[in-house]
Amino acid sequence: NVGNANLIITSIIIPGAVPVSTTFSPPQTITPGSSIFIPLTYSPVTVGHLNTSITVVSSDPITPNEQVILTGDAVNSGPSLYVPFDSHHYGLVRQHAFTRWFLEVENIGDATLVVSNITTNHEVFIVDESVNFPIQIAPLDSVLVGIWFNPLTNEAYNGKIQIDNNDPANNPYFVPLTGDGDDRKYPIGDALWHYNITTGFDPSPKAIAPLQDITGDTVDEVIVCSEDNYIRCFNGNSSGIADVMWEFEIYSGNVYDQPGLTTIEDLNNDGYQDVIIGTTGGDRSIRALSGKTGQSVWRHNTNEYGNGGWVYQVNASYDYNNDGLTDVLASTGDDSEDTGPKRVYCLNAVNGVALWEAYIGGPVFSVIGVEDFTGDGKPDVIAGASTADETQGKILGIDGTNGSIQWTRTTGGSSVWALKQLDDITGDGVKEVVAGDFGGNFYYIDPTDNTQIFHGSINGALILRFERLEDVNGDGFADLLVAHSNANGIVLNGKDGSTIWFKSLADKSWNVAAIDDITDDQINDVIIGTLYSSNRCYFLNGVDGAELDSRNYPSPVDAINGIPDIVGDGSMEMVAGGRNGEVNCYSGGIVLLVGTEEPWQIEKSSPVTNYPNPFSDQTTIAFGLDQDSFVTLRVYDINGKVVTTLLNRHLSYGQHTVVWNGEDSAGKELPTGIYFYEIRTDQNKIRNKVVKL
The missing domain is CATH 2.60.40.4070 (Immunoglobulin-like)
Known part of the structure; x- marks a missing residue:
């Protein structure tokens, strides 16, 4: 009683059917400054959770009815196994796909539950390889165990999980499983799997890349970087809703766009390819992540210079320190106080320590490794940047051995975001490079001496990226697919810069990728995603830009890429990410068949x-x-x-x-x-x- 008059407790109201009682006998008086205890006894008759309230009725004129919340858990004596969902049906799943359900195992006892093993009785139902036995589950705790379904044929499957444990009343415990295989064909554009990113203020994917298989099914996984500050690894062989194999949260930053993501060979000696990202926001780092688990391998923070700078591109193409591992290039911007890095980093892939740095003096938006152009037999570097006030673009040739700038070329546009190495155009044994700026200009350059071979323009567009194609027009030189801000698909001649084909699109050709041949002409084909008003995904013929398939997308296509074959028809698939957080995987078609039959010249009786x-x-x-x-x-x-x-x-x-x-x-x-x-x-x-x- 914190008042200045007597407080009278007149009654205690306990809801009916609640296993709570009291020996308190009202009315009782509490003098000012005093207190009393009201004993409450919880006497559960069944296992379960208590969440109720009682009412203390008193003479308090302001709060005569005071609610008191009561919670608790009734448990069995000893270890006690409980499975909330004691059966599971996977539904219709694509033949040879892998899809996962999480089995939840709870301990509703007052002693530790030990699960010594979990097995299945059918080869198509598989316990996740990451599970280590025994599993010890504390009272009122639970674990999730992934159980995969991998239908091998077009049939209905029935099986069961056996859970071996130390609960004498439930050992072993069985969970029935069912699922149906689907062996239908998947023509070009058919949906294979999907996922909705729902976290964060902005869930839009910004970069997508295939990652070599980490699940053991020989199908590549898919890395998706999104604006919600997450890097996610999806099971590439998913069916229906995609399985998230791992996710890594960047506390205060994200990957800006496609060039901010790349994969690299195994860095941490676990036998799996790893992931390199460059981040923006407050994080402003170059990071290496384990491709197998998503855990951090190393981080290089750019705040060693001022408040750090956004990392716009990472590239892992060449070994710069002769240790046998591909090293990491990164292009960085400035901070708000003109004290940021504004440089190209070359980092040791093993630990992220700088091998060298090339100070540029303005934001660096792009960087690629290229073959030797300085004559020392070592790989070199090309960077794209801008002046400090971002009014004029710059292209720079950098010595890969020490980071010294060999030459600089200014451009007509304000900044240079697009770079790619070409074939050897001049015949001097050194491959040329191409750069594109934010004024629509593109330049073919001999990197040995900064000589301009060709200058062209794409109608004042923002040139965002070049993607290298194999020789499209048969002249012996690789060609270029362009990502840019105009509403057309463009492939440029890699020898002379002329336009090979020009395809009108629904909107801006902002995100593009080359894919393996799906038209049986031995030439790369193309995928393009458009934005901002009319959002569409295209499969286009690499030879002439003819539309093979297209479909409306629910929101602007902020990321797109091709991934290796999932369904076994030999064609690459498309993965597209929209601004609303939707990620979809579409079939690339069934043109390149594994084991094509007629006309037959490879013996039927002697398979390949x-x-x-x-x-x-x-x-x-x-x-x-x-x-x-x-x-x-x-x-x-x-x-x-x-x-x-x-x-x-x-x-x-x-x-x-x-x-x-x-x-x-x-x-x-x-x-x-x-x-x-x-x-x-x-x-x-x-x-x-x-x-x-």
Whole structure:
């Protein structure tokens, strides 16, 4: 009683059917400055949660009825297993896909529950590899265990989970599982999986990239960086709602756009490819993340200069310190006080420590590694930047050994965001480079001496990015797909800068990507996502820009990329991210069939095989011909680039074997990952997948 008169407790009201009682006997008087205790006893008869309130009625003129909240948990004696959802139906799942359900196991006892093992009785139901036994669950705690469904055929599956544990009343405990396989074909544009990002003020995806398989199903995963400050790794072989394999939250920043994300070979010796990102906002860092778990490998914070600068691009193409690992380039901006980094970093991929830094004096928006142009046999660097007041763009050639600036070229536009290495146009043995600015200008440059080979323009557009295509027009030079702010798709001739094709689109061609051939003409095809008013995703023919498929998108397409084949038809798929947080994966079609049949020139009785697969040292590719034919056997990486040609000659009828040792055409050991080998005869083609460990 905190008043100055007696307080009388007149009654205690306890709701009916609540297992709470009291021995308190009202009325009782509390003198000013005094207190009393009201004993309450919780006597549950069943296991469960208590959440109720009682009312203390008194003579207080202001609050005569005071509510008191009571909570508690009734538990069994000893360890006690409880499964809230004691069965699960996966529904219709694409054949050979993997989709996950989380089994929740609770301990509703007063002693530790020990789960010694969880198994299934059918090969299509799989316990997640990350689960380690025994699992110890404290009283009133719970764990989630991933259970995967991988339908192998078009049938209804039935199985069960067995949970071995130390609860004598529930050992073992069984959970029924059901699911249906779907073996239908997925023509171009068909939806394969989707996910809605709902966290943060702005959930829009900004960058998308494939990541070599971390689940063991030989299908690449998908990295998505979004404006809600998250980096997520999705199961690339999902069906329906995509499975999140891991997520990494950046406390106060995000990846700005597509160039702020790249993948890199294994940095932490766990056998998996890793992830490099550059961040903006308050984080302003270059970060390396484990591709397997999403955990931080290292972080290089740019606030070593003032308040740090936004990181606009990261690039991992070349080894700059001769340790056998690809190193990391990053382009950085300024802070608000003109004390930020404004430089290009070259970081040791092992630990993120700077190998060198090149101070530019204004924001640096782009950076790429390129082949040697200084004549020392070492890889070099090209950067795109602006002046401190961001009024004039700059292109810079940088020595890859020490970061010294070899030359600078100013541009007509305000800044340079688009860079790419071309083929050798001049015939001097050094490959040229192209740069595009925020005035629509693009420049073909000989990096040995900063000579301009060609200057062109895209009608005052903001040129955002170049994507390299294989030779589109048959002149022997790789060509360029352009991301820009005008409403058309454009492919430029990589030899002379002329326009190869021009395709009118619904809106701005802001996000673009090259994909492997899906039209059976041996030339890259193209995907484009538009924004801001008319939002659409396109599959376009790489040769002439002809529309293969397109579809409306619910919001502006802020990110798009191709990923390797999911459904087994040999074609790459499209992953698009919209400003509303929606991420969708669409089939690239069924043009490149694995095991094409008619007309048949590779013997039906002798299927194409390679053994071992996966392999580490070498694999033997075996096939038979039912008649003489000219045969080419090429190996492609996951981006559709030919890495080596194993056969290119006439072969006679009969059986043939070819050994591939995992090297490229130059004899260099290729990184682990997924590759495709393609056998082409006079009348037929077969493409199969091979995994290098």
